[in-house]
Amino acid sequence: MGYIQGADRNQVILLPDTLDDYVGGDNEVRAIDAFIDSLDIALMGFKAAPAKEGRPGYDPRDMLKLYMYGCLNHIRSSRRLQKEAARNVELMWLLKKVVPDFRYIADFRKDNAKAIKEVFKAFVKLCNRAGLLSHESVVIDGSKFRAVNADNKSYVSSNAKKVLLDVEEKISRYMKELDETDTAESRPGALTKEDIAGVPDYPERRNTQLTEALERMAGSGENHICTTDPESRLMKTRDGIRPSFNVQTAVESENHLIVHYDVTNECTDWHLLGDGIEASKAALGVENLEGIADRGYSSDEEILQCLLNGDTPTTHPNKGEKSRMFRFQKTDTEVTGEMLSSKDKDTLLLCISAGMLPEILQRGDVELEVLKRREQGSNLYLDKETGELVSYAEMKAQGGLEKVPVEVRRDPPLQPYFERDIEKDIVICPMGQTLFYAGLGHPNGKKDPPIRRYHRLSACLKCPNKCTLRKRRIVSFKEGETRKEEAFYEKARENRIVRKTSHRFKVITLSEEESSWDEWVILRFYPNQQHLRKRNTVAGHPYGTVKRWHGTGYLLTKGKLKAAAEMGLSFPAYDFRRVINLLGVKGIMEMIMA
Template sequence: MPYIKGADRNQITLMPDCMEDYISAENPVRVIDAFVEQLNIAPLGFKTEPAVEGRPGYDPRDMIKLYIYGYLNKIRSSRRLQTEAGRNVELMWLLGKLVPDFRCIADFRKDNANAIKGVFREFVKLCNKADLLSKEAVVIDGSKFRAVNSDNNCYVKSNVEKLIAQADDKIAKYMAELDAADKTERRSGELTSENIGEVLNYLAKRKIQLENALSELNENGLNHVCTTDRESRLMKTRDGCKPSFNVQTAVEPNNHIIVNFDVTSDCADWGLLESGISGAKDVLGVETLEGIADKGYGNDEEILKCLLNGDTPTIYLNKNQNCRTFKFAKMDDEITSEMLVSNDYETLKKCIATGVLPDILKRSDVTFEIVPTATPQQFLDKETGEIVSYEQVKAKGGTEREKLKLRLETPVQSYFERNLTSDTVICPMGQTLFYAGIGWPNGKANSGKRRYHRASVCAKCRNKCTVGKQRIVSFKADETRKYTDFYDKCGTGRITRRKERRFIPIDVPKHEVVVMKYYPNQRKLRIRNQIVEHPYGTVKRWNDGYYLLVKGRVKAAAELALSFLGYNFKRVLNLLGTKKMLEMITA
């Protein structure tokens, strides 16, 4: 049975008369063309007026179409885009057979960075207008994208000094070899003077690079510096610490469309929650929004900002906790009705600290109470008259103790005996103690405790059971005997006393603390992974977008805007199809 054979290359064929016949009605390039044509590119920042003199430039719309098509089809390189424009039938139709030079393509992305990010936002607004986006919640997460900076051009302060010392050692070693090569006859396989000279030149240049990097680190007070892309930072990735950018995205939960993103130089997500939610609110056009994120965003200050903005930060709680607790030192200040409805962060914090809950926090998942709290103990320094803390007393030796060598006789008994009839107490040495009033444990009167002492007897006692001037013993209401181990401790040398007696404890007034608790909805956290991780995986794996092609945060944002626009475009195309998507754009 013969195989299927292709057409004869010498066969004369009648090709379609126009390019329109090559593109079917369901082809996605028609959607790209319709979307770009309806854009008002002047407010986005693109140059809309052609130059009067010189060679005419390309229409920005054609360049936008070229880039959207490229990122939709895994083509990010300007050289590859130039190649495809000259041989790809779809691009011929889309651009009208224009073939821009690769430098012109690359410069367009570089020179219109902010405007390209605006194109991404316009598509998100189009999706929002078509009711494809949830306006109740977004899922926020960050991912590291490799910057245009090699590992050799990234200098860490702790390692630079070691590398400079290693370079000095190698230079000394090769200089010695160079001297030896000049004095002795060269053998086969050994380095020649020319080879050693090349190595020395390389080491000298490398040492200069290291010294310049160390000088920059010291001048700016930095821990590390990336010399190729200075806005990138060393960040922890799956491949180790690499020069990268931390890219933040907000993904809506219904159709998994990226509604907003930001490129940052922050190595962690710790302080980026509030900005992520605020950016998503601006795009969606809502006043309040729920932001779902992982533990990396668990910064209490950021969570409080979101709550005071009226948003709902749904973040994983710490282990064995069911809420987030915020504590404020109680203040006495006047609060007006205008302050309670204010949008100012510090004003709202002041309202909370005075014990008045602002209107924005009157919600079911927030509780509010004022509780008393113990204050740190303070002491009076008798020598200087200063009020000092326990830590200061400890630093000055006020807590150090010394052992006492006491030689005491065996007591008559090892306990205090109370006579309920006469309401007196017999001490271990057989002396009688009298009632001295009720007990005051922890500064509060307790009628259930009765105290006994007798100062005149203790002053004359040579075998007394205390190192103080007198012994005061307390009994409960029905207690008749209380044992003492003072004499046993004396026999084993366990009696101590403070060395320094210049510090006297003083009474400190108790304070109140305003405690606010926030209870996030933990069930919504179960959907986080399956929503926000999918776009990153698609962009990085499907589109080879785990590394960047341009330098700087602004230009990196332009490239990622194209990557995320390509993801959103394909996502909506899969949800609606070509026909409905064209209707959405032209509506």
């Protein structure tokens, strides 16, 4: 039995009379065409009027259709978009056989960065009018997207100094080899002076780059810099520390559509919760909203500001706790009914400090308590089980200090101390492992520049004779200190290692000002644990789809504004595909035409 045979290439065939016959009525390109044509591109900021002189340009609508189609079909490169426009029947129909040059395609995205984000907002408004968006809650999350910046074009102040010393050492070694070559007798196979003379060229260039980077960091006050894309930052990703942008999204919880996005160079999500909730409220047209986020958004200051706005910042409390707690000094301010119903944040804080809960916080997940000091000079301890604040004596009476001995077997170390090399800014541990700088010390919760911390998790995890019962050891050095004795091994040999049996209590670190208070007002916020469990099912899908399906795990443009334009093409495509899956092509066409 033979194979399936194709048609004869020389056979005369009858093709459809019009290009429109090649595109079915349920093809998604018809929905793309209808949506882009419905936009007021002049109001969005695109150049809508054609030029009166010179060579005519391409219609911005055609360029938007081309990019939307490319994002929906895994095509990002401007050269590939040009190629597809010349051979893809769907694109021929969509662009009416217009084939833009790849340079014009790339420049369109670069030159219309602000306007492109308006296209995303327009589609969100369209979905909102169609009733596809939930007005109750959004899930806020962030993900790192690789910037257009090579790793060796990124510099950290502490590491750059060490690399600079190594480069200078290499240059000195090469210079020495040059001198030795001059004086040594030539022998067969030996390197000549000309061979060695070209070797120091790269170290010299590297030396110049490092010196300039250190000067720029000293002038800007930052501890790291990226030279190719100065607006990007070194961020922790799954692939290690890489030059990246932190892309924030807010996804509504019903149909999982993205309602807001932003491109930032913040290395962490710590202070971005309030901005995400405010932008989502504007997109949805609501007064108050619940923002669900992970532990990365656990800034007490941000959460309190969201509560005072009447919003619900649902984030995980600290480990082992059920609520997030805020402390205020008790005052004797006279509170009026007008103050309780006010929306001014300063007025609301006055009410709370007076021990009165404002109307905006009178809800089931917020509690207020006035606490008097029970013992002068005593720290406060949080009972994680009950949420109560107790004194040192009460904590001790309930077994908070009980310890049991732990049998630990350790061999004698290579050296009984941690040794710090100030010049290279590293520390050698008792087992000979190298620990790296990990930031400033935080005694009493405040950064202290003279104190420097060092650790290395990978070394501690593999160490068979480590000096701790925890996963890693963090060691701090004061200014000028070079050696720190380690008594863990001696204690282990004498069976003096103990471990707490109860982790029920947590010490509350009080500032000097708080230590002088006789009365506190405690405000507690209890996040909805059920909503936190649903967060992963909502937040992860858009990023996974955009990064893998659209292929946008890395950026093609430099700068926050241009990166925002690039993401402003991927996210509408994600929402567009999502709505097509929900309503079908005919449904989305009816939604656009309504």
